[in-house]
Amino acid sequence: MDLVVLRALVVCLSFTLSTSLANAATPNPLEFSGFARVIMGYLDDENAEYVGYDNSLSIDQQSLLGLQADYRLSEEIAFTGQVVGYTDDQRSSGLEWLYLTYTPNSALQVKLGRQRIPFFNHSDSLDVGFAYPWLTLPQQVYDTAFFSTFDGVLANYQFTLNDWQINYEGYWGRFDDEIHLDSQDLDTQVIGLFGVNASVSYRNFNLRASYGQGDIDIEQDEATQFAQLLRQFGFTNNADWLNANGLLQFYQLSANYEDLDYFLRSEVTKMTGAGGLFADIDSFYISAGYNFYPYTVYISYGRKDLHFEHLANEIPFGVSPELDLLAATYLGILDLFPDDESKGTKIGIRWDWQYNVALKAEMTFVEANDAISNDYAVRDLGGFDGHAVLYQFGLEWVF
């Protein structure tokens, strides 16, 4: 499959490049553009996987091709569609965007339709590797947002106050699709999804804060059935804990600085879920870089701390074999949801070879504690000692 996808990518790329060069001269109401990544990676540990990479050289984890069409109906109204083809079979290729933009003036923009969720700084441009310095976004923060698109409305309002640029954004909508965790695909619905974010920029400084929430409903038949059984026996607290549904909340704060020579980027995020099966996740990264055009070198440190409010077993042992089985099953389920901590330190270089093509090389030192849930970037294939290095090399292209 890898070769077929790769060949399709190359054919598409050469086609889009030739057409976009031909179309560059005059502005047109219909415009095509796109982005592509070809990323090669290798993990030096045979007992683990990180961001899908294992102990063999692979190109089919993060490589992708995105195509965007913008049709401008008038000064105020435009339509945008974006399709993305992923080589990673954990992500479903297809329509990422289809929305209408209404721009009554230069300050206000309203988008209606399917679009990306702007939870964190790079949530809405995850796939556009050309837009950020790292090769792989700090996973300690970025693999904690399980879904990236929503159907709804988003409004953005920007204004200036003296020399400060201030930007407010709010969105409201729903998500209804599968999310991928480990080997499971879970049917998930999030209703009443809404969020606000504000960013202020002054000279080369930028601060952003955001809050998002939604009512999540994950289809987990086994857990639901077992919870019903517990409830029949009167163990309602344990039954209630076996629930991933309820209010989901996202918080984010970031501070960035950049000038001709240096950049500093940092982001702190927090996610909490009401149900017992939904972990609270605290994560952050900080990154510093030095530019010597056309090169950028950077160093980055990220950390994720995921913890469950594990509820102690209330089922007595030694009363009857049935209750023993029930208690053992409950404890077995608790074990399936371990607290999970991981760190990622990376160094890398970006070379802007052309104005729209960048080459990147990056090394990520992965550290994980004993318990690994296997639901996130780090996976223990058995006997993983918690230390691994990911080597990556990639090409980023926008056209």
Add this chain to the structure above:
Amino acid sequence: MVVANTGDQSIQLNRQQVRSLFMGGVIPYQLKAVALPPENHTRVLFNTKIIGLTESRIQSYWAQMRFTGRKRAPREFDNETSMLQFLLRNVGATGYLPAGMDVPEQLTVIYTIP
């Protein structure tokens, strides 16, 4: 220097406003930025002195803006002459020109790089 096709000859921007205008931000006037291509020397000077970012960072900023559907990069012209012709024909159009260049009287110099 930054010149605009505006009837109001009194408009003067500060450096921060010029930066905002060319990075897709809002300013108190109805002006629309146009640019020169990345390899152009005037653009390189403008990036260094006003925007304060390298060309590669500016390119990645516009990639992010475009593929998040937020803003579009200013329209680019091949050289100063074709930019000047566009400025003369379009009210509100704003561009940057090298210091020594003659500015037609229909255009207003709204900022001069010190």
